[in-house]
Each structure stands twice: as C-alpha cells, then as structure tokens.
Amino acid sequence: MSLFIHLVRTDLQIAFRHAGELLQPLWFMALVVALFPLGISPEAAELRQIAGGVVWIAALLASLLGLEAVFAHDEKTGRLEQWLLADASMLTLVAARLLSRWLVSGLPIVLISPLLAIWLQLQTDALVVLSLSLLLGTPIMTLLCALAAALTLSSRQAATLMSLLVAPLYVPLLIFATSAVKETQAGANVDMQLLLITAMLVLAVTLIPPAITVALNIHLRE
Amino acid sequence: MTENPSIWQRCKVWFHRWGSPAWFYRTSGYIIPWLWGLCFILALPGLYLGLFVAPADYLQGDSYRIIYIHVPSAWMSMMIFALMAAFGLIGMVWRIRIAETMAICSAPIGAAFTLIALLTGSLWGKPTWGTYWQWDARMTSELVLLFLYIGVMALYQSIDEPRKAARSASLLALVGLVNLPIIHYSVQWWNTLHQGSTIKLDIGESSMDTSMLIPLLLVVAASKFYYAAVLLSRSRGLLLQQDQHKRWPQELWHANKADPT
Numbered sequence A: 001m002s003l004f005i006h007l008v009r010t011d012l013q014i015a016f017r018h019a020g021e022l023l024q025p026l027w028f029m030a031l032v033v034a035l036f037p038l039g040i041s042p043e044a045a046e047l048r049q050i051a052g053g054v055v056w057i058a059a060l061l062a063s064l065l066g067l068e069a070v071f072a073h074d075e076k077t078g079r080l081e082q083w084l085l086a087d088a089s090m091l092t093l094v095a096a097r098l099l100s101r102w103l104v105s106g107l108p109i110v111l112i113s114p115l116l117a118i119w120l121q122l123q124t125d126a127l128v129v130l131s132l133s134l135l136l137g138t139p140i141m142t143l144l145c146a147l148a149a150a151l152t153l154s155s156r157q158a159a160t161l162m163s164l165l166v167a168p169l170y171v172p173l174l175i176f177a178t179s180a181v182k183e184t185q186a187g188a189n190v191d192m193q194l195l196l197i198t199a200m201l202v203l204a205v206t207l208i209p210p211a212i213t214v215a216l217n218i219h220l221r222e
Numbered sequence B: 001m002t003e004n005p006s007i008w009q010r011c012k013v014w015f016h017r018w019g020s021p022a023w024f025y026r027t028s029g030y031i032i033p034w035l036w037g038l039c040f041i042l043a044l045p046g047l048y049l050g051l052f053v054a055p056a057d058y059l060q061g062d063s064y065r066i067i068y069i070h071v072p073s074a075w076m077s078m079m080i081f082a083l084m085a086a087f088g089l090i091g092m093v094w095r096i097r098i099a100e101t102m103a104i105c106s107a108p109i110g111a112a113f114t115l116i117a118l119l120t121g122s123l124w125g126k127p128t129w130g131t132y133w134q135w136d137a138r139m140t141s142e143l144v145l146l147f148l149y150i151g152v153m154a155l156y157q158s159i160d161e162p163r164k165a166a167r168s169a170s171l172l173a174l175v176g177l178v179n180l181p182i183i184h185y186s187v188q189w190w191n192t193l194h195q196g197s198t199i200k201l202d203i204g205e206s207s208m209d210t211s212m213l214i215p216l217l218l219v220v221a222a223s224k225f226y227y228a229a230v231l232l233s234r235s236r237g238l239l240l241q242q243d244q245h246k247r248w249p250q251e252l253w254h255a256n257k258a259d260p261t
Helices: A002-017 A019-039 A044-064 A072-077 A079-085 A090-119 A124-151 A158-185 A191-221 B007-017 B021-053 B062-094 B097-129 B137-158 B162-194 B210-242 B247-258
Strands: none
Touching (some): A002 A019, A019 A044, A044 A090, A044 A124, A072 A079, A079 A191, A090 A124, A124 A191, A158 A191, A191 B162, B021 B210, B021 B247, B062 B137, B062 B162, B062 B210, B097 B137, B097 B162, B097 B210
16 A cells, blocks of 8 residues: 555656646647637537537547556656566556546646636536536546557557547547536436446446556566 | 266367467368358348349338348447457467457458448438438447447557557457447437437338348348358468468478378
8 A cells, every 4th residue: 555655656746847748738628628619609609508528528639648658658667567576466556557647637637627618608507517527537538548558558659549549438428428518508417427427437447457457468478 | 087088078179279370270271161152152142132032112112222231231340349359358368379360350350341331321321311421329339339440450550569469459359348338328328319300210120021031131141151251261361471480381381282182
C-alpha cells in the first residue's frame, strides 16, 4: 500500500513539474468547444441543444491527446521492466499509475466542464448532470486509454493507432452521457443513464486493469 | 491410467497435433477442397433459388433479394468476431500458435463480411427507406464493428514481431468482444430514443415464406464453409510465410518434388 501511495505521489510530482504539458489537453478541449459556436451558430437556443454532445466529444478528443504518455516514458527508461521484477504485483503498480493518470488528465476535464457548459449556454441543472457524467465517465476514459497505450507499446506508429483503438469503445459512454444531459434539459429523470454509466465504470475498473497487466506482459516478455 | 490410451486421450493427442504447423499445413490442405466443395454445393442452388426462383416480395419487389447476400454477411460478421476472440483466448491461455494465427487470419474475413453487410444494407435502404444511410441501430453497430475489426488488424500490422503482434491483437479482440454487447444495446437504446418513426420492415424468419427461407438457409450454411475454407487457406499462407526459414516447409518442398501428386 505504501508503494502504491509512493508511486502516485511520484507520478503527480513529475506531472506537476511539467505543468505546461498538463494544461495542453485542457486548452485543446476549450478550443474545440469554442469552434462550435463559430462553426454552427452563436444562438443560445441552438448551442444549448448541442452543448452536452459538444463538451463530451471535446472531452473524448482531449483524452486521446498525450495518450502515449501513460507508459511510454517508463518503457524508455526501463522502469516497466523493474515493475515486472518488483515484489509488488504488477496490478498494484498499474492501479497506481491509473489513479495518478486520472488525477492528472481526467479530473481537470471534469473541473473545466462547467466553464465550457456556460460558454454553450447550458442551464444549471443540465450543467450539474454534465459534470457528474464526466466525473463518472473520465475514469472509464482513462482506463481505456491506458489499455490502448499498453497494447501499442510495441507498435511502430503508436499515436494514431491508439485513437483508432479507443474511439469505438467510447460509443456507449458517449450515448448515455449525452442522453443524460439532453433528458435533463427536457425535464426528465436521468437516474437510469447515470446508473448505467456507473455500471460501466464498475465493469471497467474490474476488468481493464488486469487486461492492462496482460498487455504489458505481452510487451515485456515475448 | 490404463495401458491402452482411452478415447479421450486419443482425442487430446489428435487435438494437440493441430498445434504443429507442419501437421496443420498438411491436414488443412486435404480439408480445404472439401470445404470449398460444400460451399459451392450449398451456395449455387441457394443463390439460384433466391435470385431467380423465389417469388418477389409483395411490398419490396425484387429489391428484397439482396438479403441473400446481406443476411449471411451480417451474421458472419458477428460470428467471426466471436470466433476470432475465442481463437485469441485459446492462443493466449494455452499459448497455441495456430490459434493465434487463426485469430489474426479471421480479422480480414470478418471485416470483409462487415463491409459487405454495410454496403448491401445501404443499397437496400435506398429503394426501401429512400436513403442510403440511416442511423439505424443495426447499421450503426455494424459500423462500430467494422471499426473494431480495423483496430485489430491495424494493431497486428503495426507490431513487427509476429507473435507479440498476434497476442496483442487477440487481447484487443477479447476486449472488443466484451464491449460488443454493451455497444449493441446502447446503440439500440439510443436509436429508439432518437427516432421512433424509423420504418421497421418485418423480415424475420417467422414471417418468411418457405420458398424464400430455404435459399437463405442454404446461403447462410455456404457462408460458414466459405469462412472455414478461407480461414484455413489464409492460416496456411501466413504460417508458411512466417516459417519460411524453418525446416518443415523445406521438407515439405522436397517431399513434393520427390512425389508430385
């Protein structure tokens, strides 16, 4: 457990020393959202209608940025081999990396989302649902991205490939999250959508970390 | 344990033989012509009955006949994905190289069937729905399925070491298989939410006349043998290519030269 905390703390320290890189996905996300009023219409009513989808798609695209950072650096410095040799199970180390990764790349997306929703004239109740859906959804995004990063460690053009692998797996998340925002705007109850995203989160947290360790083992041992 | 090997053990030995590339190459060479034969015996009458003999639909006229291509392709697209993941799992758990090879060789076949299902679906959609593309639940899931196939193939091609590539792609196929039902049901739910008025034509088997159903079943059965034949051929080719510097292909070549049959 102390190793887990130590790893998370080191990851965070390294991440905050490169704070500029940390902010890049957020700038990107804000930029994508800002393009929609320019490209479609600055009318409040129209923006409100597409707001949930726009913020979510921007979040998904932002999550694809800096994807290779999840394991690539450890791969280069030989740290991954040390993970393999460490006393602690690979799963613990992977879990620590996933947590720090979410804190660094997922949580900021959740925090910036209310601001972007205001740009798109979203009402307060829908705004809360949007942020809540992102809070539940960003860990799933982090997990899927980490899986793609682990799978593509041995490949030649990892960066473009990763987006190709991850994007289709985002489909259910996008559907339920954007529907939650829309239904809130229509005045309906959205417990079902949020519970389904939570169910996906539970499934992802249970199944993806072991899959990541398998992928890392394929990369390191073959 | 008894002196004589039991039937179970014999089966196990027989099964393990398939793990040897040389045995696989030789045995599949005997099987492939039979698979092609069965495929044609089923497909030719199926297509003839379906395209020429079966009566035209009272609503859709002759355009419905595309189902004799579309439905088998759509079924195969999903079945092959499941089989690909199953081969991948077998390959990863028991480290059987042939299973990995078959998983990898399934991907392009499945992707081709998915593409055919999508294309024939949209061609059928034009006269029936009045549009080439409808964000219909099944079409959308097929599209996502195509992307998943492309992901598996792209991952395999991007890794240089063949076994590492095969294993990574197999793992991705497994992840995709777990996700497929979630994707499918979410798309279905999303579709009913967004467009309640999509024209739903009932072409399920229950409402189908026997004269239309029999050709369809024939073509469906033929597509399975087609897949088996192509899968074995592709796997043979890939094994031969990967093992070109090993001994068994050379021995095979010498044996063939000595006794060309």
